[in-house]
């Protein structure tokens with residue numbers, strides 16, 4: 001539903017064009033949670049803000065639901081923006097207005113609802129984000145997580161089809177981040193809302209995204225399903241993000257390799273394979289011994305996965321490798 005065709009953007013600074021996004025193609029399907037990850041200055045905000053034309057592209061075409069949004073006039077753009085909600089890292093709430101008035105603001109601006117219909121809609125939105133009790137409070141009386149919930153309710157006010165999230169959890173602690181991500185996932189499911197989020201944390205991508213694009217210096221260097229990119233990253237930038245998320249120190253791990261004998265493997269399991277007793281079975285059948293050098297069992301969105309780095313010694317090593325290769329796991333021989 002969101003299609004970028006060779007879209008690019010350069011900012012004009014003191015008479016010079018500074019490229020922020022190189023010509024890029026992107027396809028985001030209706031109802032998916034799509035993540036864009038990159039380090040500071042990679043061009044994530046630029047890409048996100050091009051979607052609702054807060055930034056004008058220097059070239060290329062952006063189609064949303066088949067409509068060329070780069071060609072919209074001012075009135076068309078106003079109508080289009082009601083279909084695209086946005087939330088921000090620092091919430092951008094009006095401090096002089098109550099929670100209810102902040103949420104009502106886009107409805108007032110759209111001017112489509114009577115006062116009573118607007119009040120009913122605000123009550124419904126606040127219930128959805130779990131803030132019914134706080135309608136009369138001011139932003140300063142709320143925690144960061146609650147402020148972002150107000151931001152989410154406000155963004156949903158005009159019943160958008162797309163929600164853009166600009167580092168929406170970067171200012172929050174880990175527990176609050178988890179609860180805001182959970183709320184976004186629930187909204188995605190219940191409203192079939194397409195969510196596009198930008199972040200510099202792979203963990204945010206792992207928890208709620210279906211697909212991801214990795215950006216580096218204005219270029220989308222890799223895109224695919226989160227499982228694909230997270231478990232088998234191809235580009236150096238993606239690999240770095242995954243290592244950060246896994247909190248693996250590659251150098252330390254390689255130091256450990258020096259202390260063990262035998263063949264070193266990394267096995268990656270996904271879905272049902274995560275629960276199969278493969279290691280014990282192969283060890284028994286082939287007589288190999290294994291020691292676990294590193295490991296993690298977790299979830300990518302709702303799918304369980306496991307990744308184990310093993311040293312294998314003794315027994316029939318070739319038979320063990322053949323058994324792993326034939327099983328429902330991904331095997332890399334590291335040494």
Ligand SMILES: Nc1ncnc2c1ncn2[C@@H]1O[C@H](COP(=O)(O)OP(=O)(O)OP(=O)(O)O)[C@@H](O)[C@H]1O
Pocket residue numbers: 011012013018019020038039040041042043044045046047200
């Ligand atoms: N309004 C602007 N005028 C000039 N240059 C800009 C403007 N906005 C962004 N840039 C430049 O474009 C490049 C990409 O910036 P952008 O904000 O899109 O990256 P980002 O990945 O979102 O970074 P961050 O995570 O720090 O927000 C950077 O080099 C930035 O300095």
